[in-house]
Amino acid sequence: MPEWINIIFRSFLFLVVLFFITKWLGKKQISQLSFFEYVTGITIGSIGAEVATKIEHSIINGVVSIATFAIAPFIVGLISLKSKSFRGFVEGKGTVFIKDGKIMEDNLKKEKYTTDELLELLRKKDVFNVADVEFAVLEATGDLTAMLKKEKQPLTPKDLQMNIAPIKESQAVIMDGEIMDEPLSTAGKNRKWLHTELSKMGITVENVFLGQIDSYGELTVDLFDDKLKVASPQERPLLLASFKKCQADLELFALGTDSQDAKNMYHKNSLKLQKAIDDVTAILIS
Structure with missing residues (x-):
């Protein structure tokens, strides 16, 4: 068997072996590593590369091995686009850590996460109380996604029925x-x-x-x-102040006239302007 074919075979073989080892170690291996796990990962990779290539002083063999390791993810990516099941196996799936406000202890053990590590991940999301979390999932990338309970979520302008201007790129x-x-x-x-x-x-x-x-x-x-x-x-605050002054002037005009028709007209337009002020206040003071 030609040496370059042997190199390709060994490279693919140990790429698959390293994949299964990493998958067995869990998502923590790609999201956060202790010092021991970091050293272990480097050692495993180095041993795999040395055994796979055995290039010694052959530059050609080294190029063939590098090309093999580079092409493999490309091929896997193409297959993943076509097959959802294959994509789920290779890239992994999310693991639910908290559901309906309850910690899923079995899933924590499955992913080899401790309670302290879960709390650490939640703190990174500015969540300091597990009771505030409705749902949390450890993504395939090793990141934790958490959804707070409805009553613990921050208020939005929509919740307050406020109109805000669309935000454009600065x-x-x-x-x-x-x-x-x-x-x-x-x-x-x-x-x-x-x-x-x-x-x-x-x-x-x-x-x-x-x-x-x-x-x-x-x-x-x-x-x-x-x-x-x-x-x-100060343009927006000044504009809001001008609106409020106009509304106040209309009220003063309504109080200062003896004509009932004029009084009604001033008061009616004052109410319209007040409604306009209410609609734009959130925009002009933000």
Whole structure:
């Protein structure tokens, strides 16, 4: 048998052996390792590579072995795309650690996780009380996904029936004191607008390390000199204050007139403006 065929055979053989060993060791082997497990993994891999190749001083044999190890995952990936069962076997499946608020002890033992390790994974998700968790699963990648109980989940604007503006990607329009024209154009602004905004802040382009336009069209900057303070944009708070002043003026006009028709008109429009204020307050103060 030619040497290169022998190399390919040994490479595939020990690739399969190492796969089954890693699968037997569990998901912890790919998610978190103790010092002992880290050293063990390196040793197993080194032994497998040495036994598989036995390349000694042959560069060709080494290239053949590396190519074999590189091609194998590609072939496995193609098969995985076609077969769900094969994909589940090779890539693994998630393991439920907490279901309906109860820890699945058997699944913990199956994946060789201790209670302390489960608590550590939950703390990484900012969960410090197991009783707050409705469902948690250890993904095939070794990451823990946790869903809090409904009453423990943070409130969202939807829960409060609040209307919020859609968030768009911020555009970096100044970097290292240089204006970036393409992001500036994407944000729908031009250099004249940018210089005007910088003038309001009392700074020049050369002072700016990073400048960004947010989804509200406001410019925020970070300066080279960290000791300098730049005021945050005030357009939205000022606009909200103007709305509230107009609404208050309408109420005053309603109180100050003797005409019942005018009083009704002022009061009616005051209510409309108050509703508009309620709708946009969350946007203008965020």
